[in-house]
Amino acid sequence: MEIPDHILVVDDDPEICQLVGNYLEKNNFRVSIARNGREFSGFLEKEHVDLIILDLMLPGEDGLTLCRNLRSRSNIPVIILSAKGEEMERIIGLEMGADDYLSKPFHPRELLARVKSVLRRARSLPNDLIHEKTESTVFRFSGWSLDTLSRQLFTSKGESIPLSGSEFNLLSIFLTQPNRVLSRDLLLELSQGREFDTFDRSIDMQVSRLRRRLRDDPKNPQIIKTVRSSGYVFCSRVEKTS
Amino acid sequence: MGTDSAKIPIIVDKDLEEIIPGYLKNRLKDMILLPQALASGDFETLRVLGHRMKGSGAGYGFAAITEFGKKIEIAASKEDPFEIEKNIIALGDYLNRVEICYK
Secondary structure, three states: OOOOOEEEEEOOOHHHHHHHHHHHHHOOOEEEEEOOHHHHHHHHHHOOOOEEEEEOOOOOOOHHHHHHHHHOOOOOOEEEEEEOOOHHHHHHHHHOOOOEEEEEOOOHHHHHHHHHHHHHHHHHOOHHHOOOOOOOOEEEEOOEEEEOOOOEEEOOOOOEEOOOHHHHHHHHHHHHOOOOOEEHHHHHHHHHOOOOOOOOOHHHHHHHHHHHHOOOOOOOOOOEEEEOOOEEEEOOOOEEEO | OOOOOOOEEEEEOHHHOOOHHHHHHHHHHHHHHHHHHHHOOOHHHHHHHHHHHHHHOHHHOOHHHHHHHHHHHHHHHOOOHHHHHHHHHHHHHHHHHEEEEEO
C-alpha cells in the first residue's frame, strides 16, 4: 500500500483548516494542522512532512518569519496562503523561498492542483536537492557558489545573493546538468511542474532574471547561453562538494 | 418572477457535502455574535469575523459570504456601524434564502 503524502496546514482559522484538511484527505493525502508558529515548529521536530501550506497572517510569529526560518534548515516545499491585498507579503514570501502561493478565498480544487504540481516539481529535482536535507552540497562555478542547504548564492567575495524559490530550482537544474542543451519545456516542467505552451515566455523571463543575478551580460551571456530554437545550455565547469 | 423571499440556488462541490452544514451553522452563530459585537462597539471582533468570512466563503462555494465578509471587515476598519448593520441584515437574509445543490 502506498504511503500518502503528509501535508501540514498552518492556519489559525479552523474553517480554512477544515476545508483544506477535508478536501485533501478525500484526495488521499494525510493532513495535520498547526494553528501557530509554536505548534508548527514542534510538529516539524517530530514528524516527517512532505509539503507545508502556510498562512501569512498568524498570531505570534507570522508566516513570513516561519518561512524564512524553515528555509535556513530545510527545503520542504511551501505553498503560501494570503488574503487578497497582501501582494507585497506574497512577493516577499516567494523571495524567502516559498514554492507557490494562493490567494484567499480559493477553490479547494485549485489548491489540490497546486499541491500536486509543487510535489511533482520537488520530486523532479535531483536527489541531493530534495527537501529535509541536513548536510549541505556546494556547487562552485565561474567564481560563484551555491549552497543547497541554505539556498544561498555567494559571489567569489562571499557576498550573499538572495534567490527566489523558482530561481533556486532553475539554477539547481542547470548545475546538475551543465554543458547540455535543456529545452524550454523540460526546464519549465522541472522548475515549475507544468507543461510548456507555445506562447509561454515565463521560462525565458526566469532565465533572464537568473542571468541578472549571476551578472551575466544578457547581450553576450557567458554562463547561460541561448540555443536558438532549442533552449538553454549552462556553459561553465561545475564542481560539487558535500 | 423573483421575490425578496425567493430561494437563492447555489451549486456546491459534492466533495464538500460533509462540511457544508457545519459551515452554515457557524454562520448562524455569527448572526448572534455580529449584532452583539456591533451593540458593544467591538469593531475588532467585527473585523476578525468579517475577515474570516471573506477568506473562507467562496472556498466553501458561497461567493456572497466572501462579499459580505469583505464589506463588514472594511466597515469595521472604518468603524462605520451603519454599513456593518446593513451587511449583517443582508447576510441574514442570504442565509435564510440559500438553497444548496451538490454536484
